[in-house]
């Protein structure tokens with residue numbers, strides 16, 4: 001695990017985007033593993049800028065997202081499909097049939113999880129997976145206690161995660177109770193992983209990761225079992 005401690009959210013975003021830009025320049029057919037939340041927004045803005053400047057194209061690239069709320073349609077402003085559209089896809093040239101995100105409205109969610117695993121396998125796996133980290137150390141919606149070999153599955157969200165995400169909804173009651181997420185085993189199959197963290201609220205989770213030991217109570221620590229992980233954190237998240 002390589003650690004990059006940077007001064008600010010902006011620097012973290014530029015560094016993460018630079019990684020993707022180089023990877024896309026080397027391999028235009030890159031399979032990007034993408035994430036939602038406030039953490040990757042700056043990275044997406046940098047990628048949009050690079051696209052506008054003609055440095056990269058997403059025409060031949062593919063995207064698979066980590067997770068989606070159960071029960072929200074893709075045009076719901078808090079769905080992750082909507083987030084990806086407004087924060088990235090509407091501004092770049094990736095064909096819509098190259099973008100994948102679990103379907104939160106699928107009639108059979110377990111079947112949807114199986115289908116999603118097949119989508120990833122058919123693409124030949126994820127080349128570079130972008131990750132944020134929850135205050136409880138979750139990645140995707142893999143909450144504490146998730147087995148490190150879990151595949152894409154339906155999760156019941158913890159109250160900590162629902163409270164952390166309530167800021168995007170009118171009330172806590174409106175935050176969905178379930179979601180579909182790539183499992184920790186699925187995530188760990190990405191060839192390269194980029195984990196980003198910014199701000200003091202992430203310090204405890206980053207402290208747990210810094211201990212260097214896989215601990216199921218802190219899901220992100222499963223990344224110690226992976227050989228190609230870059231962690232980009234600002235000082236506030238890194239601590240002393």
Ligand code: PGA
Nearest residue numbers: 037038039040132133134
């Ligand atoms: P955030 O969420 O980027 O909005 O902080 C990260 C996460 O919960 O994985």
